[in-house]
Amino acid sequence: MATQRNFKLVVMLALIAGLGPISIHVILPVLPSIETAFGASDAVTQLTLTLGVVTMAISTIGYGPAADRFGRKPVILFGLVMFVAGSALCVWSANIEVLIFGRVVQAIGGAAGLVISRAIIRDMFSREQSARVIGQVMSIVIIAPIVAPVVGGFLAEFAGWRYVFVLAVAMGAISLVVAVPGVRETHTPDTGSNILRQMLRAFPELLRTPAFLAYAGYAGCGMGMFMVIAGGMPFVMVEVFDASPSAFGLWFMLMTGSFLLGTVLSSRFTERIGLDRMIRWGSAGAALSAIAIPALLLAGFITPWAIFAPGFFMGTCHGLAMPNAQAGAVSVNPRIAGSASGLVMFLQMTIGAGFGQIAGMLPHASPVPVAILVGCAGIGGFLLYSGAMLFHRQPNE
Numbered sequence: 001m002a003t004q005r006n007f008k009l010v011v012m013l014a015l016i017a018g019l020g021p022i023s024i025h026v027i028l029p030v031l032p033s034i035e036t037a038f039g040a041s042d043a044v045t046q047l048t049l050t051l052g053v054v055t056m057a058i059s060t061i062g063y064g065p066a067a068d069r070f071g072r073k074p075v076i077l078f079g080l081v082m083f084v085a086g087s088a089l090c091v092w093s094a095n096i097e098v099l100i101f102g103r104v105v106q107a108i109g110g111a112a113g114l115v116i117s118r119a120i121i122r123d124m125f126s127r128e129q130s131a132r133v134i135g136q137v138m139s140i141v142i143i144a145p146i147v148a149p150v151v152g153g154f155l156a157e158f159a160g161w162r163y164v165f166v167l168a169v170a171m172g173a174i175s176l177v178v179a180v181p182g183v184r185e186t187h188t189p190d191t192g193s194n195i196l197r198q199m200l201r202a203f204p205e206l207l208r209t210p211a212f213l214a215y216a217g218y219a220g221c222g223m224g225m226f227m228v229i230a231g232g233m234p235f236v237m238v239e240v241f242d243a244s245p246s247a248f249g250l251w252f253m254l255m256t257g258s259f260l261l262g263t264v265l266s267s268r269f270t271e272r273i274g275l276d277r278m279i280r281w282g283s284a285g286a287a288l289s290a291i292a293i294p295a296l297l298l299a300g301f302i303t304p305w306a307i308f309a310p311g312f313f314m315g316t317c318h319g320l321a322m323p324n325a326q327a328g329a330v331s332v333n334p335r336i337a338g339s340a341s342g343l344v345m346f347l348q349m350t351i352g353a354g355f356g357q358i359a360g361m362l363p364h365a366s367p368v369p370v371a372i373l374v375g376c377a378g379i380g381g382f383l384l385y386s387g388a389m390l391f392h393r394q395p396n397e
Contacts, residue, residue, distance in 0.1 A: 079112020262319015
């Protein structure tokens with residue numbers, strides 16, 4: 001019975017947490033259609049994507065303290081309502097400005113599931129068990145970035161770009177219907193504080209904790225490895241290898257699939273091996289794989305295999321480490337697990353986005369500059385985790 005309850009919990013939280021990634025990735029193939037429909041410029045149309053990502057990152061900061069202050073369930077229901085409302089606004093948008101505003105509202109709502117799902121898991125399970133359950137949730141959520149662009153492309157081709165947001169409305173509504181009876185309150189609200197005071201108290205405490213910095217540092221640089229590939233390699237594939245965008249998508253699926261493999265392995269072995277040991281092994285393997293990419297290219301192997309074969313192992317190792325890093329971050333102080341979840345998600349998304357932006361600005365006539373940046377992200381994640389953990393030792397490790 002306990003296993004069955006855990007399965008239902010994992011599926012429900014994965015559905016809720018997946019709304020944010022789906023809202024980001026499903027719009028990618030319809031950006032040209034939106035530009036044509038509203039006669040907008042490339043830069044303005046791009047705001048429908050970039051403002052959504054930025055808003056989602058910023059929103060994660062507030063959701064954690066709000067969940068500690070008001071409880072998990074009211075905040076996650078608020079997020080789901082906002083997601084449905086923003087998606088509906090996008091469906092009926094009369095101009096690009098309304099669409100951008102709808103995307104912002106949608107992103108505010110989508111961020112809730114990313115933060116609160118991890119806090120709920122930490123409320124219900126021990127430190128090692130929470131890493132396993134987070135890995136199970138991530139194994140389902142990671143499917144969203146793989147299939148969302150494909151689904152969005154088919155919807156745009158056969159029904160029109162607005163149906164991408166009709167799909168978002170439907171998924172948000174289903175999540176809301178499931179969450180109302182399915183999500184139970186797992187945290188006693190801290191009625192004696194307000195959100196601002198909670199943030200001013202919790203965030204400095206977390207940022208002074210070496211273990212939190214170790215987990216958040218790896219999470220940010222680990223996401224950075226993927227964001228460099230996503231932000232820089234599409235241009236490299238076109239300019240250097242004369243490949244189509246769809247070809248890059250297939251190569252990139254190799255990496256996202258390997259990350260899925262890693263999260264599945266993590267959910268199986270973390271309780272047996274230990275959370276911190278999994279991060280050490282995963283971060284070391286990811287760093288070595290990331291370094292292998294520029295090494296192979298500099299050795300003269302100028303082929304997509306030199307990028308994506310090591311990338312497969314990098315993704316697998318990252319999948320071993322990432323769920324444990326997130327579980328570790330929210331376990332530093334269970335009393336403020338919501339705040340920790342929000343802060344680590346913010347740091348993860350902003351550091352990752354920073355790496356991705358740099359990758360897009362690098363020269364793409366050669367794959368080496370982008371590959372070196374991948375190596376820097378991999379080494380950075382390993383060094384930040386290992387260096388910060390020198391000042392902190394878990395009693396069970």
